[in-house]
Amino acid sequence: xxxxxxxxxxxxxxxxxxxxxxxxxxxxxxxxxxxxxxxxxxxxxxxxxxxxxxxxxxxxxxxxxxxxxxxxxxxxxxxxxxxxxxxxxxxxxxxxxxxxxxxxxxxxxxxxxxxxxxxxxxxxxxxxxxxxxxxxxxxxxxxxxxxxxxxxxxxxxxxxxxxxxxxxxxxxxxxxxxxxxxxxxxxxxxxxxxxxxxxxxxxxxxxxxxxxxxxxxxxxxxxxxxxxxxxx
Amino acid sequence: xxxxxxxxxxxxxxxxxxxxxxxxxxxxxxxxxxxxxxxxxxxxxxxxxxxxxxxxxxxxxxxxxxxxxxxxxxxxxxxxxxxxxxxxxxxxxxxxxxxxxxxxxxxxxxxxxxxxxxxxxxxxxxxxxxxxxxxxxxxxxxxxxxxxxxxxxxxxxxxxxxxxxxxxxxxxxxxxxxxx
Numbered sequence: 586x587x588x589x590x591x592x593x594x595x596x597x598x599x600x601x602x603x604x605x606x607x608x609x610x611x612x613x614x615x616x617x618x619x620x621x622x623x624x625x626x627x628x629x630x631x632x633x634x635x636x637x638x639x640x641x642x643x644x645x646x647x648x649x650x651x652x653x654x655x656x657x658x659x660x661x662x663x664x665x666x667x668x669x670x671x672x673x674x675x676x677x678x679x680x681x682x683x684x685x686x687x688x689x690x691x692x693x694x695x696x697x698x699x700x701x702x703x704x705x706x707x708x709x710x711x712x713x714x715x716x717x718x719x720x721x722x723x724x725x726x727x728x729x730x731x732x733x734x735x736x737x738x739x740x741x742x743x744x745x746x747x748x749x750x751x752x753x754x755x756x757x758x759x760x761x762x763x764x765x766x767x768x769x770x771x772x773x774x775x776x777x778x779x780x781x782x783x784x785x786x787x788x789x790x791x792x793x794x795x796x797x798x799x800x801x802x803x804x805x806x807x808x809x810x811x812x813x814x815x816x817x
Numbered sequence: 818x819x820x821x822x823x824x825x826x827x828x829x830x831x832x833x834x835x836x837x838x839x840x841x842x843x844x845x846x847x848x849x850x851x852x853x854x855x856x857x858x859x860x861x862x863x864x865x866x867x868x869x870x871x872x873x874x875x876x877x878x879x880x881x882x883x884x885x886x887x888x889x890x891x892x893x894x895x896x897x898x899x900x901x902x903x904x905x906x907x908x909x910x911x912x913x914x915x916x917x918x919x920x921x922x923x924x925x926x927x928x929x930x931x932x933x934x935x936x937x938x939x940x941x942x943x944x945x946x947x948x949x950x951x952x953x954x955x956x957x958x959x960x961x962x963x964x965x966x967x968x969x970x971x972x973x974x975x976x977x978x979x980x981x982x983x984x985x986x987x988x989x990x991x992x993x994x995x996x997x
Contacts, residue, residue, distance in 0.1 A: 590950075590978050596928040597951040598843075609901070615893035619886055624964050628945075631963065635948045639933055643900060645952065646844035647893045652958065653836050654860070654889045660829045662878050665822055665868055753964065763942045763969065796964070806966070 597639070612644050613637060618651055624798060625751065627768050725795055725807040731814060737782050739812075742774045746797045746805070753796040756781060757809070759788035769798075789815045826868060830861055849899035860888045928990070935984040943977030950974055 613621075613634055620626055621634045638645045726744035731737075741754055754767040754775055765781045777785070785791045791814070795807040837853035840846070863884050871877045936947055949959045960970040 589982075593932055593978075593981070594951055594953060597932050598953055609897060615890045615897075618893070619890060622962060628963070632945055635945060635952070638952055639936075639948060642844070643897075646840065646846070647896065649840055649844075649953065650856075650893065650896075651889055652954065653833065653840065654885050656836075656958075657829065657833050657860075657864075658882055658885050660832075661826070661864055661868070661881060664825050664829060666871060666877050666881065763973070766942075804964070 598645070609643065611637075612641060615647065618644070618647055622651065622655055624804075625769055628766060629768075727793070727795060727807060727810045729793075729812045731812070733786075733814065736779070737786060739777045739782050739785065740774055741777070741793055743795050743807075745773050746799075748799045749797045750800065751798050753798070755794055755796065756785070757792040758785065759790055759792075761792060761809075764791070786814060789813060822868060826865065830857070833857065846896070849896060849903055851896065851899065856892055860885060863888060931985065931988060931990045932981075935981050935988060935990070938984055939977055939980050943973050943980060946970060946973040947977035947981055950978070 617630075618634065621631050634648075638648050724744075725746070728742045730740040730742065732739075741756075743752070746752075751769040751771055752767075752773070753769060755763060756765040756777065758764050764784055765777065767775050790811050792809045792811055794809045797805040797807075799805065834853060834857055837856055841851060841853045841856075864881065867874065867877055867881050867884065874880050932951065936944060936951065939947060945963065946959055946965075949962060954962065956967060956970055956974065959965070959974070960967050963970070965973070
């Protein structure tokens with residue numbers, strides 16, 4: 586980010602002009618502020634809160650407090666609570682926190698493992714990765730139902746995924762600019778709004794992909810799929 | 818309890834204490850009688866209890882989230898209570914000293930208003946990302962908040978900021994510091 590963009594940020598957040606603290610009647614509740622950070626919160630709620638924050642210094646300070654605490658949770662989870670689950674993570678942890686002799690041993694072991702993997706594993710793993718990617722793409726079974734006669738409709742359909750809590754779909758135009766993001770979906774299909782359909786009709790094809798939320802912190806993304814609106 | 822965990826925890830809390838201190842200074846929370854150390858003490862103790870009882874708790878990560886969220890909600894409620902008292906006292910003073918002052922004068926022409934107007938004119942997907950950037954969030958935080966990938970967030974942010982600069986220029990607003 587450029588320095589002049591930082592200046593923009595300073596002008597916005599540093600503007601405590603006349604320190605006006607307006608009555609808090611229209612402000613989101615503390616619970617709503619915390620909820621807005623959750624992945625299941627709709628984009629409408631998030632946008633509403635963001636717009637409010639830019640006008641309300643009091644809510645902005647609370648939002649920053651929540652943000653700070655969520656970062657704290659993430660750090661404690663990552664650096665203190667979660668035990669290293671595989672040998673590489675254990676070695677990495679030793680490198681960061683262990684005494685000098687252990688660090689030396691860990692570095693030697695790491696170099697040995699890297700050298701072995703280069704000669705023995707690199708190529709097969711690469712091949713497997715390619716295979717897995719193509720099979721992953723198929724496993725999502727992304728499909729479109731497109732009707733171009735008036736009124737034009739575009740329905741996006743996919744196969745249910747095990748353990749999915751909800752889905753989201755993102756639609757991009759032919760230049761890969763994001764055009765639309767769906768709300769959280771429980772069903773395995775969605776019909777695009779009319780205004781999105783009319784934007785997409787301006788080009789011969791568009792792209793879309795599926796995001797699958799399996800838990801609060803885990804998600805899967807399908808590869809982007811090109812959908813043709815006119816015969817190729 | 819391993820000393821590694823203790824050290825790591827202390828390091829994280831030191832970083833967090835720095836963040837809280839800057840927040841208290843930035844928003845002048847001292848005026849409400851709040852100190853960074855007060856805000857931290859309670860949470861420090863709660864988190865430490867979870868860490869030492871990690872093996873006895875079914876899902877420490879989700880328990881930690883719940884405990885810290887409750888603590889932050891309590892703190893916000895406390896800030897709001899203190900603020901209400903502070904604001905009403907100040908309003909009383911203002912009305913006694915200067916009853917005819919219009920508190921809302923001079924709001925239209927602040928640099929913030931210019932920037933927000935320009936941000937509002939951006940296309941929807943870029944607008945949200947740029948606004949979060951203006952709210953001091955970094956790339957990782959914005960992508961986590963909006964459930965976007967890092968690459969997509971970066972793309973939207975760079976394009977959005979470029980559009981914002983162009984719009985501000987068209988509005989005749991010069992925000993860069995003058996060089997000597």
